[in-house]
Amino acid sequence: MSVRQTALQLSAVYFDDGHFTKDLTLAVAIPSESQERQGYKCLQVYLDDCIIPLLSKMGFTCKLFENSVSDAGPFLLAERIENLNMPTILTYGHGDVVLGQHEHWKPGLSPFDLHEEGDRLYGRGTADNKGQHLINLQALASVMEVQGKLGFNFKVLFETGEEIGSPGLKEFCDQHRQALSADVFIASDGPRISPHSPTIFTGSRGGINFDLVVNLRDGAHHSGNFGGLLADPAIILSHAIASITDSRGQLQIPEWRPTSLTQDIRDVLAVLPPIDAGFELDSDWGESSLTMAERVFGWNSFAVLAMKSGHPEAPVNAISGYARATCQLRYVVGTEANDIISALRQHLDNHGLQSVDIIQAEENPFPATRLDIQNPWIAFIAASLERTCGHRADLLPNLGGSLPNVCFADVLGLPTIWIPHSYPGCCQHAPNEHLLKSTARQALLCMTGLFVDISVSGQQIITGSKYSAL
Ligand SMILES: [Zn+2]
Incomplete structure (x- = not known):
């Protein structure tokens, strides 16, 4: 079996044996609400208990930073540098969630108590953003386990204030340009266009x-x-x-x-397929x-x-x-x-x-970003995702909503590629937030395949030589 197949199988077993649900349960149980003062302690707890152990196990060095904005949550910067001649990927996640809104969930559901029902994993943060970054980090873990190394350098940036407008993130990126330097930015947040096929977007409105x-x-x-x-x-x-x-x-x-x-x-x-919002569009x-x-x-x-x-x-x-x-x-x-x-x-x-x-308004406007649609990373990633799941990835120049992408695209000057793992009906920012298990499983395999493919062909993209079609 090829390295790719072995890594995919490892991820599939991790998911099918219930480990993903178990890990997500622990993550969701930490009420890291950034809109709530009482949630502030939990912002760091989330990084300490859920993210740092996972990264440390893979040989990442992890460092926490206080926010330069007073009263705003911390940042985590982690890296695993294998060889400076190899490609470096920067990823991002946010450990904070919006308010739990306890009293408004369906009977039997509670925001910080993960609940499995059919294809749905209910809980605050399952879709935004805990489920999504856990998928990516676990995909990375599978590649590590199979190869004993990643085959590229990897940097991880976590913030804990995305839901309150990312206070201090731009300043942090500005101050740590060198530490955050990379060849490409790949991260996951927001919804796919359709739950069944991967989506790629390269910026935001x-x-x-x-x-x-x-x-x-x-x-x-x-x-x-x-x-x-x-x-x-x-x-x-x-x-x-x-x-x-x-x-x-x-x-x-x-x-x-x-x-x-x-x-x-x-x-x-x-x-693109028609926009399926779950309600009628005008x-x-x-x-x-x-x-x-x-x-x-x-x-x-x-x-x-x-x-x-x-x-x-x-x-x-x-x-x-x-x-x-x-x-x-x-x-x-x-x-x-x-x-x-x-x-x-x-x-x-x-x-x-x-x-x-x-x-x-007092808060700064979110600038718009979009990567040149001809950037070679887009075609490479789209081909990799399709190879894993058998569906063509839906490509969006930018998300309709807003993300702090300007920090990565403009401040750090990186090609930015987002691969969201949620779907439009996920109730993000509302009661009954959930992640679809079928989508999460497919996403985990897609990210696993992508990381293997980057370890094989990423070098060719950064040196500009034509990479062989996957
Ligand atoms: Zn959000």
């Missing part, structure tokens, strides 16, 4: 949040006595929103329309000239996340003095991020809406 505020006067005034005499902030705000898109959500601000939807991106998106919403995949992966989208004027829960006959909408633009590369707010200001002014203030 960016996101910027801001409030539109119309603050005309203190307090509210009787609508009978003053209706017709006082400007209504909710109406002005509605006009502002209505000027940003048309009635089907098509963007009306020229600077907000990306320039990056080129034919090669369209070709990549054209072969085909008559968004940019009418684009396909559904182009709208979410190749274009920008504006959303009103929340809005308020007066007291909706107990309205009175009064004209409010104040209205506010919390808004968001998700954007792909090819949008000038620094111009987003100034273009909006100009647009509102042009529409006579000077009384609408724009207040940018």
